[in-house]
């Protein structure tokens with residue numbers, strides 16, 4: 001199938017029809033007025049052919065909607081530069097072999113979800129023994145010595161732990177992004193690592209559902225991992241980055 005990368009539109013029924021599905025809640029009781037308001041909302045957003053396909057009361061004063069609409073906008077995908085981490089992802093056994101071969105010792109990793117952020121599940125997915133979605137975490141890797149500090153860890157506490165255990169890599173998680181608090185916290189962490197004189201030595205990795213590699217690198221991290229990342233992605237990156245550092 002030929003696709004014109006310069007003119008990519010959402011696809012629903014027929015190619016290029018611009019069909020999208022939106023879901024949102026309005027602070028109105030479920031009624032015909034609410035349904036019409038939802039349709040009008042989508043037209044006001046600039047879509048055409050708005051159609052409310054689902055509406056349900058989610059409380060006295062609130063209605064949830066699913067609305068179809070069509071857009072004439074397009075995106076030029078030919079000029080978009082990939083931002084994902086450029087690493088060959090190795091399975092766990094290969095990661096362990098490569099660490100033994102190149103370093104002949106365990107690699108030490110420290111991780112936490114920093115600041116006020118209480119979301120542990122993301123950092124656990126990467127670090128804990130049981131991992132996530134069938135992908136074991138770093139604790140399961142015999143050649144990683146992993147220290148997961150959990151959530152609500154102050155950046156200076158994470159740094160001190162990294163110093164105490166002689167970390168090769170620091171993993172920093174941020175899930176809450178309200179008022180861009182994640183950017184402030186990520187930046188604080190980089191600044192502390194730099195002030196400690198560790199920036200060249202330590203692999204600094206950011207992660208979270210609203211993080212991608214591009215954002216992480218702009219913030220001064222070596223890599224960033226978003227939704228759908230697994231321990232093997234992170235392990236492979238750490239190993240390959242440390243090998244590269246040894247060679248330069």
Ligand code: B12
Pocket residue numbers: 111116117118119120121122123125126132171172173174175176177178205206207208209210225226227228229230234
């Ligand atoms: C579970 C949950 C909670 C639990 C957390 C329990 C726990 N122990 O973690 C509880 C109930 C405590 C909670 C609290 C709050 N939550 Co909450 N929570 C969620 C929820 C439903 C799921 C998050 C989750 O576990 N995802 C599963 C994991 C596996 O996914 P992940 O975090 O994206 O991690 C993956 C990647 O991002 C990446 N990754 C993540 N971190 C790292 C780190 C590294 C180093 C690497 C390499 C990769 C990596 O790898 C992981 C695996 O692929 C989300 C909504 C949602 N569906 O996402 C809201 C959500 C994150 N919460 C939200 C909010 C607002 C809150 C509260 C502020 C609510 C409140 N008003 O009190 C509080 C925050 C309190 C605080 N101080 O932080 C918002 C955040 C909005 C925003 N943009 O900031 C969300 C999106 C809900 C929403 N739609 O509004 N929450």
